[in-house]
Amino acid sequence: MLLLLLSTACEHSSTVVEMPAPADDSCGTWASVGHPFVLTWCTSCHSGRLTGADRYGAPASVNLDTLDEVRGHAEAISRRSLGPSADMPPRGGVSVSELEAVEAWLACGAPGEESAFPRAERDLDLLDATTLTGAIEADGGGRVLLLEEGGLPWLTQRFEVDNDGRGSLVGFSRYEAGVEVEAVEFEPPLQIYDEAVATASGDPVVTRSTPAGSDVATESWTVTREIDADPDPRFMDDAPSRVVAELDGEPALLWWFSATRMLVAQAQQELDGSWTTVLNTAPAAQRDGTPGFPLDEGGSWASRGTSLSVAP
Amino acid sequence: MPPPLALVALVLIACDEGKSGETAPSDSGDTTAVPALDARSSLVRASLDLLGRRPPPEALKTADEAAFEALIVGAESDPALGRRAAWMWNDALHQAAWRDDLARLSVLEPGIMRSLAWEPLAGIEAIVNEDRPMTELFSAASWPADPVVAELWGLPYTGENGGWGWTSYADGRPLAGLLSTNGLWMRHQADQTNFHRRRANMLTRVFLCADFFDRDVDLASDSTLGGTDVEEAVRSEASCVTCHAALDPIAGFLGGFSERSEPATLQQAGQYSPWLADWAAARSPPAWFGNPGADVGDLGRFMAADPRFPRCVAQRAYEGLTGGSFAEAPEREALVEAFVESGYRWDKLVGAVARTSGWRTPELRRLSVDQRVISTTAALGLAAGASGAWEGLDELLLEGDLRVLGGDSDDVDVLGRATTAAPAHLLAAEWLARVAVPEALDEDRLRAADKRLLLPANEATIDEGEIRAQLATLWARLLSAPVAADSAEIDRLYALWLAADPADPWGEVIEALLQHPMMGLH
Numbered sequence: 001m002l003l004l005l006l007s008t009a010c011e012h013s014s015t016v017v018e019m020p021a022p023a024d025d026s027c028g029t030w031a032s033v034g035h036p037f038v039l040t041w042c043t044s045c046h047s048g049r050l051t052g053a054d055r056y057g058a059p060a061s062v063n064l065d066t067l068d069e070v071r072g073h074a075e076a077i078s079r080r081s082l083g084p085s086a087d088m089p090p091r092g093g094v095s096v097s098e099l100e101a102v103e104a105w106l107a108c109g110a111p112g113e114e115s116a117f118p119r120a121e122r123d124l125d126l127l128d129a130t131t132l133t134g135a136i137e138a139d140g141g142g143r144v145l146l147l148e149e150g151g152l153p154w155l156t157q158r159f160e161v162d163n164d165g166r167g168s169l170v171g172f173s174r175y176e177a178g179v180e181v182e183a184v185e186f187e188p189p190l191q192i193y194d195e196a197v198a199t200a201s202g203d204p205v206v207t208r209s210t211p212a213g214s215d216v217a218t219e220s221w222t223v224t225r226e227i228d229a230d231p232d233p234r235f236m237d238d239a240p241s242r243v244v245a246e247l248d249g250e251p252a253l254l255w256w257f258s259a260t261r262m263l264v265a266q267a268q269q270e271l272d273g274s275w276t277t278v279l280n281t282a283p284a285a286q287r288d289g290t291p292g293f294p295l296d297e298g299g300s301w302a303s304r305g306t307s308l309s310v311a312p
Numbered sequence: 313m314p315p316p317l318a319l320v321a322l323v324l325i326a327c328d329e330g331k332s333g334e335t336a337p338s339d340s341g342d343t344t345a346v347p348a349l350d351a352r353s354s355l356v357r358a359s360l361d362l363l364g365r366r367p368p369p370e371a372l373k374t375a376d377e378a379a380f381e382a383l384i385v386g387a388e389s390d391p392a393l394g395r396r397a398a399w400m401w402n403d404a405l406h407q408a409a410w411r412d413d414l415a416r417l418s419v420l421e422p423g424i425m426r427s428l429a430w431e432p433l434a435g436i437e438a439i440v441n442e443d444r445p446m447t448e449l450f451s452a453a454s455w456p457a458d459p460v461v462a463e464l465w466g467l468p469y470t471g472e473n474g475g476w477g478w479t480s481y482a483d484g485r486p487l488a489g490l491l492s493t494n495g496l497w498m499r500h501q502a503d504q505t506n507f508h509r510r511r512a513n514m515l516t517r518v519f520l521c522a523d524f525f526d527r528d529v530d531l532a533s534d535s536t537l538g539g540t541d542v543e544e545a546v547r548s549e550a551s552c553v554t555c556h557a558a559l560d561p562i563a564g565f566l567g568g569f570s571e572r573s574e575p576a577t578l579q580q581a582g583q584y585s586p587w588l589a590d591w592a593a594a595r596s597p598p599a600w601f602g603n604p605g606a607d608v609g610d611l612g613r614f615m616a617a618d619p620r621f622p623r624c625v626a627q628r629a630y631e632g633l634t635g636g637s638f639a640e641a642p643e644r645e646a647l648v649e650a651f652v653e654s655g656y657r658w659d660k661l662v663g664a665v666a667r668t669s670g671w672r673t674p675e676l677r678r679l680s681v682d683q684r685v686i687s688t689t690a691a692l693g694l695a696a697g698a699s700g701a702w703e704g705l706d707e708l709l710l711e712g713d714l715r716v717l718g719g720d721s722d723d724v725d726v727l728g729r730a731t732t733a734a735p736a737h738l739l740a741a742e743w744l745a746r747v748a749v750p751e752a753l754d755e756d757r758l759r760a761a762d763k764r765l766l767l768p769a770n771e772a773t774i775d776e777g778e779i780r781a782q783l784a785t786l787w788a789r790l791l792s793a794p795v796a797a798d799s800a801e802i803d804r805l806y807a808l809w810l811a812a813d814p815a816d817p818w819g820e821v822i823e824a825l826l827q828h829p830m831m832g833l834h
Contacts, residue, residue, distance in 0.1 A: 032645060036620045039601045040522060044558035047602030053547070054597055054604075056557050065602065090550035093527035097639065118617045120605040 026104060030067045030112025033105040037098060038064045041081075041089055049119075067114045074106050082106075348672040351375040356792040357677075357834045358383050358666050361633050363392040364399070364683050364700060365690040369788040384666055388659040394441035395700040397658050398433040399682040400632045404518045406723035407432055409712040410499045417578045426710055427460035431495030434458070434476040445656035446625055449519070450612035452489040454478040465494060465582055485568060485584035488612030491515075494569075494582040502563075502571035508592065511569075512562035519615060521624035529554045561599035565611040567592020622652050629661050634670045635677055635731045643668045676833040678733050681718035684832055685709045685744060691790050692752035692822075693765040704751055705744070714740055737832060745826035749819050765789065767818055780806055783821065790825045 028034070038046075045058035047065050064070050070077065080088040082103050105111070349357065352375035359367040362384070371379070387393050402408045407429050414425050434456040439448050456476035462469035471477025480487055481494075490496050502508040517523040531551045546556040568589030570581050589607065598605050600614035615621060626647040627638040638644055647664055654660035665671055679687070682700070686709075689702040697703030708714050712722025718740030719730035730737070752766060761769035766789075768782040780797040783805045787795045795801050805821060812820035825831070 031619050032623070032648065036623065039618065039620065040558075043602030044561070044599070045553075045602070047599075049604055050599065050602055054561075054599070056547070056553050089529075089554045091530040091554045093529040093554050095526075095528070115619070117603055118613050119603070120610045120613075 027108035027111055028101055028105040030070075030110070031115060032112075033101045034067065034070055034110055034112060035115065037102045037105075038070060040098075041094055065117065067110065067112055071110045074110055078103070078106055348669070349674050351377060351380060352793075353674075353834075354380050354672060355383055357671075358387070360679060360683055360687055360834050361666065361671075362387040362396060362662055363390055364396040364686040365392060366687050366790075366792045369785075369792070369794075372788075372792060372794065384663045388443075388663065391441050392700070393659055393662075394437035394439075395686075396683075397440040397662075398437040399680065399700070400628065401436050402433055402682075402723070403632060403680075403721065403729060404628060405432060405496075405499075406721060406727060407495065407499050409710055409715055409721075409723040411712075412724050413498060413501060413572070414578075416572075417581055419578055422707060424460055424464070426706070427458050428464075428495050428498060429710070431455070431457070431461050431493050432490045432499075435490050435493070438476065438478070440658045443657060443659065446658055447616035447621075447656050448489055450489045450491055450615040453487045454480045455489060455493055461495070464578070481584070483584055484586060486607040486609035486612075488608045491608050491612050491615075497566075497569040498581055502566070502569075504571065504573035507560075507596065508563035508566040508569075508571070509556075509559055511566050512559050515562065515615070516559075519624055520618065520620040521627050522620065524555045524559050527555055558601055560596045561604075562601075562611070564593050564596035564598035565600075565605065565608055567595075568608070622656065623648050625656075625658075626651050626661060629658070629665050630668070630670065633662065633665050634668070634673075636670045641668065641670050643670070678719060678730065678737070679832050679834055680729065681715045681720040681740065682709060684718065684741070685714075688744060688748060688826060688831070692748055693755060693759075694748065694752055702748065702751070705748060708744070708747060714743060717743070733829070733832060738827060741827045741832060742823075745823040749823050749826065753819055753822070766822060771818065776806070779809060783809065786822065786825060790822070791828060791830050793830070 042064045045056045046063050047055075048063040048069075049065065050058075062073060062076075064073060064077075077088075080086060081094070082099055086092075348354075352372055355367050355372060355375050358380060359365060367383070371383075399408070410429050411425055414420075414428065419425060419428070435452070436449070438444075438456050439446060439452070444452075455478070456471070457465070457467050457469060457479045458471060458476045459469055459474055461467065462479060465481065465483075467479045467481060469477060470479050481492055485492055497511065500511050500514045502511050513524045529551060546552045546560060568584045568586060570583060570585070593606070598607070598611070600611060600618070603614055605611055605614060626644065629651075630636070630638045630641055630644070630647060634641075641647070643664075647661065647668070650664045651657070651661040685705050686696070686700040689696060689700075689705060692702075694702035694704075697706045701709045712724060712726075716722045716726050717736055719734060719737045721727050721729060756764050756766045757771070759765070766786065768778055770778070773779065777797070780802050783802050784795050784797040784799075787793065787801060787805065805825075808824060809817050809821050
């Protein structure tokens with residue numbers, strides 16, 4: 001019975017309707033072919049936004065972030081990626097269909113409209129504070145560059161470059177969830193950077209070539225907003241230990257506690273009457289391969305020029 | 313007596329054959345003549361594809377192109393569109409039936425499991441239903457939570473009646489849409505050896521349609537990996553760098569989220585650590601294909617701006633609705649363009665897909681299990697629960713077993729979907745029918761006689777005319793096809809009614825109808 005019932009299931013009538021014809025997209029565009037291709041296969045090394053080891057050996061002069069740059073290197077892309085002696089990417093991996101599409105796009109003259117890829121909204125992880133990529137316009141002219149302090153994403157230096165390319169550290173800010181919640185302003189600004197070189201992409205690379213002024217204890221600061229003197233309570237499993245320590249030879253409070261998944265310490269120093277977190281130890285210690293030490297035994301370590309010691 | 317499943321399967325499979333070749337589009341001329349699905353079948357398919365339910369029988373009486381267009385336009389403001397979108401995205405995200413990691417965290421309560429798993433999908437549903445751009449997947453400063461999720465993570469609950477409402481994590485994590493949700497990262501885990509690379513590849517696979525495992529890299533030539541530290545090799549060996557130069561910096565964004573190696577409790581698994589984020593970022597400076605960033609907020613901005621994202625969304629919509637290859641779709645560039653020009657609106661995209669020649673081919677396609685369960689719920693008149701199905705089917709739909717049996721993924725081990733019908737799918741149909749029909753009939757008996765959906769006004773009637781009329785009504789309602797009470801189809805259905813257990817003839821007939829092949833095809 002059920003079989004008989006089912007036997008009627010396949011009846012499906014058809015009609016013919018007019019459908020729009022597909023557009024001729026044999027060339028493709030920057031948006032449809034060129035940009036996806038270079039993002040997938042090239043810019044992880046060949047980007048003007050990358051420096052040093054992060055370029056994996058890509059020459060500094062060969063960047064493929066923009067349509068103009070790709071057009072400028074079109075011949076080399078064809079030769080290095082599409083030809084019989086192709087050696088880019090270094091061990092291949094590009095599908096035949098992708099190669100055919102980008103070859104056709106280049107053969108058409110790399111058509112399309114430039115489209116800017118966004119930059120990071122706030123500044124980046126700068127482990128040695130020697131380069132930066134983020135910048136905003138300063139109120140009084142020039143530019144304020146955002147540098148992270150010691151690789152701490154939530155503690156950021158604001159660094160102003162004047163029109164002569166000279167730089168001054170004008171303040172620190174602490175961020176939570178991308179929102180500035182605390183700040184320290186320097187008056188006068190600290191002249192600790194003295195060279196700013198424009199790159200091909202238009203953003204300066206600042207070299208920390210003069211350490212003068214980096215001894216913050218000798219500067220006169222104006223604290224414009226109150227600083228929270230408590231350690232960040234997030235993720236603490238137990239009450240923190242508070243010990244007196246020295247940071248770069250100056251008195252500091254060291255909060256050492258077991259966070260959820262790693263041992264963390266914050267060092268805080270009194271700056272003109274308020275306390276601010278100036279160092280976060282565990283990530284730096286692990287990054288440097290430097291082990292921590294038991295508090296009751298005391299010890300010291302240094303990271304990127306900052307030393308920390310704890311008395312037993 | 314159970315139905316003759318093998319025979320049923322043969323018929324079902326036969327329905328899916330013999331139609332190929334009718335639909336190959338011409339590539340010449342200003343217009344392309346395409347054999348297309350008739351208007352009634354198009355209406356049924358569009359309703360099932362966009363809204364997950366069959367059109368009401370009365371809507372099929374005026375099935376024409378105008379009604380088809382009206383359905384597509386009307387779907388844009390139908391809340392079922394968002395639920396359907398969530399299920400379609402689940403085919404890539406594999407969230408809904410995921411459970412395995414939760415037992416490790418001693419989470420055994422089904423309600424908690426369900427809410428944790430659905431959190432990322434709830435945001436997709438809300439974005440679609442509120443006509444927000446799909447880029448908010450990565451840029452929204454808030455994300456929906458239901459009471460369970462809100463209580464677990466200490467979030468303000470803003471929903472109503474136990475539903476999902478927009479809220480924000482307040483533990484300092486960068487807020488970047490679903491990239492900031494615990495539900496996503498608890499499902500898509502990392503461990504202490506892969507340093508979030510697995511998560512990074514998930515992002516590119518799901519949202520760029522670019523899986524690093526698909527890269528056909530030459531690994532054999534001069535690799536010295538055997539004698540090299542792996543973490544050194546990924547930065548120095550050319551064979552490794554081809555992928556890791558892109559993959560590792562993406563992973564560098566994700567260090568703040570807990571991973572499988574460490575947390576022992578649910579609360580720990582849901583905590584975000586800025587220190588670990590910093591540590592991971594220092595180890596592998598975060599960047600999105602050469603664009604450095606600081607945190608997940610930057611990652612979201614990069615993903616939203618990536619030209620591969622709208623292309624991938626269009627691909628997922630097209631392939632999800634047609635089962636065909638996006639690369640071979642003649643309208644693919646037009647779909648991407650339409651999606652971008654609409655402001656990344658999902659409703660406009662799926663509407664455009666439903667107007668393509670590839671969607672309107674007359675070949676029958678298999679319904680996904682969620683389509684089948686949810687449309688059956690609606691057709692039986694059962695109230696929709698949390699998953700879109702009747703609450704008695706929620707658990708069934710969100711369990712992997714039924715979904716695998718029905719040809720879909722279990723979101724953990726079986727990650728693909730059957731594109732053609734198979735005999736086992738009938739077992740899922742039988743399972744579904746036996747669970748749903750008794751409840752549906754009980755519900756129907758509570759309705760006023762003139763409001764019943766399944767039973768005749770006089771359930772005890774033995775009048776052949778009344779029974780045939782009701783059978784024709786059932787046929788039209790459940791199979792979306794008009795049929796005359798004196799037709800051959802109703803002759804056979806009436807014979808089945810006569811042969812059924814006299815105590816429950818309507819139940820047996822409806823169960824049989826729910827196992828009709830056209831209940832699983834469209």
